[in-house]
Amino acid sequence: MRLDAEHVxxxxxxxxxxxxxxxxxxxxxxFMTDAMDRLNLWERGLLMQALIKAGESPxxxxxxxxxxxxxxxxxxx
Amino acid sequence: MSRAVIGHNGPPAFESGxxxxxxxxxxxxxxxxxxxxxxxxxxxxxxIRGAYISVLLAMYEFMEPLPADDxxxxxxxxxxxxRVYRRIKRDxxxxxxxxEKPSGAITNGRxxxxxxxxxxxxxxxxxxxxYAVQSRPSKPVVAVATHVARPELGDxxxxxxxxxxxxxxxxxxxxxxEKTNEINGGPDIRARDLELEIERELKKKKEREAPATQIxxxxxxxxxxKVRRRKKLTEDWLLPKALGEWALANFHVSEAExxxxxxxxxxxxxxxxxxxxxxxxxxxxxxxxxxxxxxEREGRATEIVDGDLLAPVETVVVDPWAEQRAEAARRRxxxxxx
Numbered sequence: 001m002r003l004d005a006e007h008v009x010x011x012x013x014x015x016x017x018x019x020x021x022x023x024x025x026x027x028x029x030x031f032m033t034d035a036m037d038r039l040n041l042w043e044r045g046l047l048m049q050a051l052i053k054a055g056e057s058p059x060x061x062x063x064x065x066x067x068x069x070x071x072x073x074x075x076x077x
Numbered sequence: 078m079s080r081a082v083i084g085h086n087g088p089p090a091f092e093s094g095x096x097x098x099x100x101x102x103x104x105x106x107x108x109x110x111x112x113x114x115x116x117x118x119x120x121x122x123x124x125i126r127g128a129y130i131s132v133l134l135a136m137y138e139f140m141e142p143l144p145a146d147d148x149x150x151x152x153x154x155x156x157x158x159x160r161v162y163r164r165i166k167r168d169x170x171x172x173x174x175x176x177e178k179p180s181g182a183i184t185n186g187r188x189x190x191x192x193x194x195x196x197x198x199x200x201x202x203x204x205x206x207x208y209a210v211q212s213r214p215s216k217p218v219v220a221v222a223t224h225v226a227r228p229e230l231g232d233x234x235x236x237x238x239x240x241x242x243x244x245x246x247x248x249x250x251x252x253x254x255e256k257t258n259e260i261n262g263g264p265d266i267r268a269r270d271l272e273l274e275i276e277r278e279l280k281k282k283k284e285r286e287a288p289a290t291q292i293x294x295x296x297x298x299x300x301x302x303k304v305r306r307r308k309k310l311t312e313d314w315l316l317p318k319a320l321g322e323w324a325l326a327n328f329h330v331s332e333a334e335x336x337x338x339x340x341x342x343x344x345x346x347x348x349x350x351x352x353x354x355x356x357x358x359x360x361x362x363x364x365x366x367x368x369x370x371x372x373e374r375e376g377r378a379t380e381i382v383d384g385d386l387l388a389p390v391e392t393v394v395v396d397p398w399a400e401q402r403a404e405a406a407r408r409r410x411x412x413x414x415x
């Protein structure tokens with residue numbers, strides 16, 4: 001998955017809206033756990049901050065999309 | 078925001094992973110409400126944010142609250158220092174991001190809701206599959222509870238019953254459904270589940286035991302099939318007399334030409350090995366072929382009735398000298414008479 005179009009598709013697939021209208025994103029548990037194991041608490045907090053900003057942004061940049069696409073759940077492999 | 082204990086009127090509460098059905102698959106993802114998460118952690122220090130997400134991930138990964146044992150909980154969260162874990166735990170509880178159950182387990186309100194929804198959906202799908210198998214026969218199944226609004230109880234009865242919601246079948250007799258609902262009075266899921274499983278097993282057994290009966294096709298159908306079958310041209314094939322006459326009648330050709338073409342026709346189709354449904358039609362097409370350059374007779378277009386051309390039939394016996402012989406005989410008779 002190296003193309004931006006694939007990132008967009010994966011993010012769109014993993015994003016839903018709640019009844020209240022807020023955005024809900026499905027995060028891949030296994031991938032996230034693996035990533036967290038390599039980081040210390042401070043880095044984990046930073047990663048979450050980046051993910052939240054990317055998820056919240058109405059027009060995320062290509063870098064934000066790439067970051068988000070890494071962590072969202074893309075369906076059964 | 079957080080909720081340590083879920084009341085008995087709310088969604089089902091699970092103390093540990095052992096409370097789940099045995100065949101329930103692991104969660105692959107967790108849904109994260111971005112705005113709510115932002116509100117909850119954006120004013121907190123980075124290590125608290127990191128610890129919070131680690132606690133959540135550990136709970137989702139093992140599908141149960143963090144155990145009361147700090148050592149196990151610390152390992153699950155990936156925090157290697159016990160002092161750090163205890164400090165983080167204390168801070169998170171103080172910030173009401175997580176809550177401690179009376180058993181000492183660490184949980185989170187959102188996590189409890191997600192797990193409850195996941196288990197309920199899994200059960201509904203499982204039961205839905207069982208009921209789908211049951212509802213195939215046309216007769217109504219008495220054991221099935223349907224979602225019927227009951228004003229005297231408030232519609233909450235039907236709505237709160239996920240099983241009834243999942244198996245609502247509009248084609249069932251409404252009277253029967255209502256009665257069934259009254260009898261069930263809040264369905265016992267396990268008992269019905271078991272009952273349906275037994276019925277399904279019996280049905281499968283019956284299907285296995287039943288001999289595989291094949292319905293023989295009617296003889297007419299067989300005949301039709303036989304007629305329609307394509308055939309190859311055989312080695313002993315000879316041009317039927319009727320087709321030879323048809324060619325003579327429709328084209329300006331001599332009998333010798335017809336015989337010659339019949340030989341070519343036979344050799345061509347023997348060489349190609351093709352199968353044809355109607356060899357008479359093939360011959361007619363052959364004769365009309367522009368490559369052959371046979372000139373058609375005007376006003377003599379006659380069709381012949383198709384027979385079984387592959388059966389050995391009488392060959393075309395055409396005497397090329399018949400006319401001359403007849404003429405000679407006539408002359409001889411005249412001379413004799415004179």
